Amino acid sequence: xxxxxxxxxxxxxxxxxxxxxxxxxxxxxxxxxxxxxxxxxxxxxxxxxxxxxxxxxxxxxxxxxxxxxxxxxxxxxxxxxxxxxxxxxxxxxxxxxxxxxxxxxxxxxxxxxxxxxxxxxxxxxxxxxxxxxxxxxxxxxxxxxxxxxxxxxxxxxxxxxxxxxxxxxxxxxxxxxxxxxxxxxxxxxxxxxxxxxxxxxxxxxxxxxxxxxxxxxxxxxx
Amino acid sequence: xxxxxxxxxxxxxxxxxxxxxxxxxxxxxxxxxxxxxxxxxxxxxxxxxxxxxxxxxxxxxxxxxxxxxxxxxxxxxxxxxxxxxxxxxxxxxxxxxxxxxxxxxxxxxxxxxxxxxxxxxxxxxxxxxxxxxxxxxxxxxxxx
Numbered sequence: 001x002x003x004x005x006x007x008x009x010x011x012x013x014x015x016x017x018x019x020x021x022x023x024x025x026x027x028x029x030x031x032x033x034x035x036x037x038x039x040x041x042x043x044x045x046x047x048x049x050x051x052x053x054x055x056x057x058x059x060x061x062x063x064x065x066x067x068x069x070x071x072x073x074x075x076x077x078x079x080x081x082x083x084x085x086x087x088x089x090x091x092x093x094x095x096x097x098x099x100x101x102x103x104x105x106x107x108x109x110x111x112x113x114x115x116x117x118x119x120x121x122x123x124x125x126x127x128x129x130x131x132x133x134x135x136x137x138x139x140x141x142x143x144x145x146x147x148x149x150x151x152x153x154x155x156x157x158x159x160x161x162x163x164x165x166x167x168x169x170x171x172x173x174x175x176x177x178x179x180x181x182x183x184x185x186x187x188x189x190x191x192x193x194x195x196x197x198x199x200x201x202x203x204x205x206x207x208x209x210x211x212x213x214x215x216x217x218x219x220x221x222x
Numbered sequence: 223x224x225x226x227x228x229x230x231x232x233x234x235x236x237x238x239x240x241x242x243x244x245x246x247x248x249x250x251x252x253x254x255x256x257x258x259x260x261x262x263x264x265x266x267x268x269x270x271x272x273x274x275x276x277x278x279x280x281x282x283x284x285x286x287x288x289x290x291x292x293x294x295x296x297x298x299x300x301x302x303x304x305x306x307x308x309x310x311x312x313x314x315x316x317x318x319x320x321x322x323x324x325x326x327x328x329x330x331x332x333x334x335x336x337x338x339x340x341x342x343x344x345x346x347x348x349x350x351x352x353x354x355x356x357x358x359x360x361x362x363x364x365x366x
Binding site: 008009010013040043044047048049050051052054055057058059 | 269270271274275277278313316317318319356358359360363
């Protein structure tokens with residue numbers, strides 16, 4: 001999922017200070033799962049914003065809506081019936097959702113309520129960890145299912161650096177050394193030989209190195 | 223301010239604090255009438271939004287009363303509730319309402335005295351803090 005965290009309240013209040021009526025839009029997908037921008041978080045933020053304004057003797061009229069998916073135009077279209085009543089929109093989706101709304105409703109200012117953080121997985125209740133950087137050419141088949149791009153601080157492709165100590169990364173002792181994990185996993189699978197294979201230098205053009213990316217599925221395009 | 227009577231919402235777990243309130247009544251213990259009790263099946267049932275809405279609607283203070291450590295009927299509802307209260311305290315500090323308006327308290331069903339004492343202490347604390355700053359706008363809205 002795409003993970004995110006709420007921005008500091010001060011920043012959000014500052015964005016909304018000139019307005020009296022806003023739409024606060026949540027998303028039912030990734031940000032619901034990582035408890036950052038689902039229906040529940042929309043309710044809590046709405047309440048917090050209204051109280052912050054009331055404390056200053058002002059009122060903020062907040063219309064709460066949580067869309068099925070903010071990154072799909074079909075769902076964003078649902079805002080059509082509400083957008084005219086609002087002076088501004090605050091989105092609690094990832095950056096994709098914010099941009100989708102901004103692109104659809106060009107005359108309305110749209111503010112992000114979240115800092116979109118990374119593509120990750122739930123480690124346990126309340127803890128999310130980075131697992132993928134969307135590099136565009138997956139190497140997991142070569143590395144025992146553990147990604148050195150997302151999980152090695154240096155994104156090394158052929159073994160650990162000298163900073164790997166007792167299975168931990170020199171960047172932070174709480175971070176596992178990805179290459180230690182890869183070695184342990186290859187050993188458990190009886191695939192130690194694979195460790196000797198050199199992985200060729202990565203073509204970063206499939207990642208962000210080639211600029212913004214696009215996928216076109218001709219069989220689906222209308 | 224002198225005549226300020228705070229409105230305090232107490233979310234009380236059915237298995238402990240709510241019964242403790244009953245016990246306080248049976249023992250004829252006095253506690254301030256400012257405390258409005260809402261019975262919940264477990265303190266873990268109290269969500270952040272319930273606390274926020276109570277304050278938004280004008281409560282001056284809110285507390286969640288759950289079972290003693292290790293005594294939750296549902297194993298760890300009280301621990302979850304305490305974490306949510308801590309989260310809301312931080313959020314209230316961020317927006318300038320003040321996290322001290324919200325508390326988590328623990329007691330058993332037999333602690334009638336503790337219930338009465340907690341209600342008194344929290345009422346006094348909120349009285350000292352003064353009215354919830356959102357109240358005046360709420361009242362103006364209602365008047366309009």
